[in-house]
Structures are given as structure tokens and as C-alpha cells.
Amino acid sequence: MRAMEAGFADPVSDAQAAFRAVLDAMARPGRLAHFAAPAEVPPGLGRAAAALALTLVDMDTAVWLGPACAPAADWLRFHCSARLAASPAAARFAFATAGECPPLAQFDLGTNEYPDQSTTLVLEVPGLARGGALTLRGPGIETVEHVGIAGLPSGFWGQRDMLHELFPRGLDIVFVAGNTALALPRTTRVEG
Amino acid sequence: MIEGYNFAYLDEQTKRMIRRALLKAVAIPGYQVPFASREMPLPYGWGTGGIQVTAAIVGRSDVLKVIDQGADDTTNAVSIRRLFANTTDVATTERTEEATIIQTRHRIPEAALREGQIMVFQVPIPEPLRWLEPREAETRRMHAHADYSVMHVKLYEDVARFGHIATGYDYPVVVDGRYLMKPSPIPKFDNPKLDRSPALMLFGAGREKRIYAVPPYTAVRSLDFEDHPFRIEKWDESCALCGASDSFLDEIVVDDSNKRMFVCSDSDYCQTRRAHGHGPAAEAKPATATKDAAE
Numbered sequence: 001m002r003a004m005e006a007g008f009a010d011p012v013s014d015a016q017a018a019f020r021a022v023l024d025a026m027a028r029p030g031r032l033a034h035f036a037a038p039a040e041v042p043p044g045l046g047r048a049a050a051a052l053a054l055t056l057v058d059m060d061t062a063v064w065l066g067p068a069c070a071p072a073a074d075w076l077r078f079h080c081s082a083r084l085a086a087s088p089a090a091a092r093f094a095f096a097t098a099g100e101c102p103p104l105a106q107f108d109l110g111t112n113e114y115p116d117q118s119t120t121l122v123l124e125v126p127g128l129a130r131g132g133a134l135t136l137r138g139p140g141i142e143t144v145e146h147v148g149i150a151g152l153p154s155g156f157w158g159q160r161d162m163l164h165e166l167f168p169r170g171l172d173i174v175f176v177a178g179n180t181a182l183a184l185p186r187t188t189r190v191e192g
Numbered sequence: 193m194i195e196g197y198n199f200a201y202l203d204e205q206t207k208r209m210i211r212r213a214l215l216k217a218v219a220i221p222g223y224q225v226p227f228a229s230r231e232m233p234l235p236y237g238w239g240t241g242g243i244q245v246t247a248a249i250v251g252r253s254d255v256l257k258v259i260d261q262g263a264d265d266t267t268n269a270v271s272i273r274r275l276f277a278n279t280t281d282v283a284t285t286e287r288t289e290e291a292t293i294i295q296t297r298h299r300i301p302e303a304a305l306r307e308g309q310i311m312v313f314q315v316p317i318p319e320p321l322r323w324l325e326p327r328e329a330e331t332r333r334m335h336a337h338a339d340y341s342v343m344h345v346k347l348y349e350d351v352a353r354f355g356h357i358a359t360g361y362d363y364p365v366v367v368d369g370r371y372l373m374k375p376s377p378i379p380k381f382d383n384p385k386l387d388r389s390p391a392l393m394l395f396g397a398g399r400e401k402r403i404y405a406v407p408p409y410t411a412v413r414s415l416d417f418e419d420h421p422f423r424i425e426k427w428d429e430s431c432a433l434c435g436a437s438d439s440f441l442d443e444i445v446v447d448d449s450n451k452r453m454f455v456c457s458d459s460d461y462c463q464t465r466r467a468h469g470h471g472p473a474a475e476a477k478p479a480t481a482t483k484d485a486a487e
């Protein structure tokens with residue numbers, strides 16, 4: 001029998017540091033957030049994704065796992081007391097990899113009255129970089145930000161653009177690559 | 193530091209719930225996210241919303257400043273600062289530039305904020321439409337449809353009755369061109385500081401159980417009319433202590449014969465100016481041509 005990977009070594013401080021990192025990433029799209037904890041990561045999740053799960057997921061949030069993230073299910077149940085959602089539409093948090101991301105419109109986009117009741121998608125990609133081919137505009141960005149997000153399937157940005165006209169409904173995405181994360185809230189416009 | 197409580201008073205599950213609400217608030221600028229506000233060791237009305245937001249974000253390396261109507265040394269500010277000193281051991285300061293988190297009751301500091309700073313506002317009534325439409329289901333639908341005509345009518349009725357928009361504080365704003373938002377009862381003097389600020393602005397309403405946010409560099413427009421543009425307050429006087437003519441002034445009655453004195457509401461701004469050698473304006477009062485006719 002395989003031993004379960006540990007969670008945060010210091011649950012209070014590590015969760016606080018991880019939350020501030022993702023809060024800053026969500027408030028300033030295009031900036032990279034870095035995660036030093038947890039020291040061990042479960043199969044199926046990178047360090048940034050694992051840190052976000054330990055920080056934000058608990059018994060009140062249903063989680064959907066893409067096929068490549070499914071091996072983390074036992075770890076999520078043990079450390080976060082998380083319920084697993086049967087479909088992306090039933091999930092408050094979804095963890096997936098870029099290659100197998102369901103169509104974005106399948107996630108819960110919230111309602112016009114309660115747009116906060118929407119899925120937050122944590123999407124593992126092969127690489128994140130500042131100064132890439134994508135141009136970001138919107139709240140949290142002084143003029144423009146340039147970033148590179150590797151490994152997304154063709155048509156991904158087209159799907160995301162389709163969601164803009166639904167605002168305030170929408171999908172907030174945190175792209176993660178190993179220890180780093182970059183957030184694109186629903187308000188960020190992406191070109192290029 | 194008091195033993196027996198979790199870091200920053202709140203338990204970890206409560207912090208997770210508030211943190212999830214904060215992320216959605218930042219993602220939907222100006223939208224009020226419902227949250228399960230907790231009982232705090234202060235009564236509702238004493239900043240419990242702001243305290244819960246601060247407790248959910250504060251960490252050991254933060255430097256906390258707390259102000260009440262601009263001042264660091266008033267009862268509300270002192271007791272909230274002491275609560276966090278007792279439950280977190282974080283460094284506290286009265287200097288705006290040194291702070292990483294500034295919890296505030298009803299003011300934004302005069303000194304320019306910078307990237308990386310977080311303002312936490314204590315909000316009594318978060319719903320800008322509440323005095324115009326008491327039903328929550330209706331105001332929620334009005335926000336969903338961006339139907340804010342009733343607020344424009346209210347401001348127009350002000351113009352029709354008083355000749356100007358008679359709202360001095362909690363002046364309604366539109367965030368990122370979409371959501372109508374109450375900027376907590378800051379004086380309208382502070383509204384321009386919300387617009388495209390480099391700092392992150394978080395708002396917490398404890399009794400009303402709402403959290404909302406304005407991300408950095410986000411457009412925040414005060415509602416007005418072409419022929420009645422938004423204007424901030426101006427004073428004929430300058431601060432009686434530091435001579436500042438660009439800050440928000442409090443009028444204080446100083447004796448039984450109704451003698452008055454105007455001083456900066458922002459105590460740190462005033463003290464910093466005095467430390468740099470500024471004093472009361474020596475000459476007769478400057479010309480009064482700048483007075484806002486609307487005031």
C-alpha cells in the first residue's frame with residue numbers, strides 16, 4: 001500500500017501564503033505567482049495545483065478532476081474532505097490538464113443574479129512565461145501584459161471569447177505549471 | 193499574544209470560505225459576493241466585515257495599519273489594531289507607506305497608495321440601491337440586468353430639488369463600466385482615489401454578509417450628469433496644524449463660544465507634514481475663489 005503524501009507542513013501559514021499568492025495573481029492578471037509548499041505533491045497534481053486545493057477546497061466545495069488529475073482523488077478526500085463532482089457543471093473547483101480540458105461552456109458559469117456561483121478552473125499547462133505572444137487587457141492591468149501559455153488545444157481562446165458576452169456569468173481560470181500560477185479572471189481580454 | 197486562539201482569530205475553515213468569496217469578488221469587480229459572516233468579538237457596526245477580510249488575508253510578514261475616519265488613534269482603530277496584535281503578532285504601523293494592509297473605516301489615506309498594498313474597507317450597507325428598493329430579490333435582478341436607472345433618477349431628483357447632487361459620502365460609483373457600487377461611506381473627496389488605483393481594494397460588510405472588491409488599475413467612475421459633473425469638496429481653510437490645503441479637513445468645535453478649527457482627517461498625513469517642517473499657514477487666508485459652489 002502506498003503512503004499518502006503529506007499536506008502543508010504548517011497548515012495556517014502555508015495556506016495564508018498560498019492564498020495571498022493566488023489573490024495577487026487574480027488581482028493582477030499576467031503576473032506569475034510562485035508556490036513553495038507543499039513539499040510533497042500527490043500523483044496527478046503539480047505543486048501550485050496542490051497548494052490551491054489545500055488552500056481553497058473543503059467539504060463545502062465539490063471538485064471535478066480531469067482524467068490525468070484523477071489519481072489525486074484519495075489525497076483530496078483525505079486532506080480537504082472534498083466531495084467529488086460527477087460532472088464539470090457540478091463543480092465549484094475543477095482540476096484538469098490542458099490536453100483534456102472539457103469545452104469551457106460545460107463548466108458552471110454561474111447565473112446573472114449569482115455570477116460568483118461559478119466554477120474556478122485550475123488548468124495544468126506545460127509552461128507559463130511573462131513576455132509571450134498573448135496580450136492581456138482588463139481590470140488589474142495598468143496598460144497591457146504579455147504572457148505565454150503553452151500547450152493549450154486549438155480553439156481554446158475562441159471558446160473563452162464566446163463566454164465574454166455572457167458576463168457577469170463566466171469562468172475564472174488559474175493556469176498552473178509546476179510551482180507557478182497565472183490567473184485569468186473572466187474580465188481579462190486576451191488577444192494574439 | 194493571546195494563547196488559545198487560531199492565528200488571526202478565525203478558524204481555518206472560515207478563512208477558506210472568506211478566501212473563496214474574495215477571489216470571486218476580485219474576478220467580478222464591484223459585484224457583492226454573499227458570505228457566511230461570523231460572530232466576532234466586536235459587535236456588528238464596529239467593522240466586523242473588515243476584520244474578517246483582514247483576518248483571512250493577513251500573514252506574519254504583513255505590516256498592518258488601521259484607521260478610523262482617517263485617524264490611527266481613535267477608539268475603533270485602536271481596538272481593531274490591538275485585536276490583530278493580540279491574535280497574530282504582526283507588525284503594526286501608523287505610516288501609510290510602510291503598511292501592506294490598511295483596514296479603514298470611511299477614509300482613503302491622502303498619501304498615494306502603491307502596488308502590493310491592500311485596502312480593507314469596513315462597510316455598513318453594501319447595497320447602493322437599498323434605500324431606493326428594499327427588496328433584495330429586486331436589487332439582485334437590477335444588478336443582473338445592469339438596470340441602474342433608479343439611481344440616476346435619484347441623482348436627478350437631487351438636482352431638481354436642491355440644484356446640485358446632494359450626496360456627500362457613499363457617492364455611487366460604477367466599477368469597470370458594469371456594476372454599481374457603494375464605496376462604503378467614504379467622503380466623495382476620496383472617490384477619485386479609487387479610480388485606477390495601483391492598490392487592491394477589498395470591502396467587507398459583516399452584518400449584511402457581503403464582500404466585494406476593486407482590483408488595481410480598474411476604472412471607477414462616480415455617477416454624474418454632463419451639466420452637473422462630479423466635483424469633490426473644497427475648503428476655504430487650510431489645516432490649522434500643518435497648513436495643508438489639499439487634504440480632507442475635519443471641523444472641530446474647540447470651546448464653548450463656538451470657535452472652530454479645521455484639521456486634517458488623515459492623522460499620519462498631518463504628522464508627516466509637520467515632521468517635515470510644515471506649519472499653519474502664516475498669512476491671511478487665501479482667496480476663496482476655489483470654493484465649490486455646490487457645497
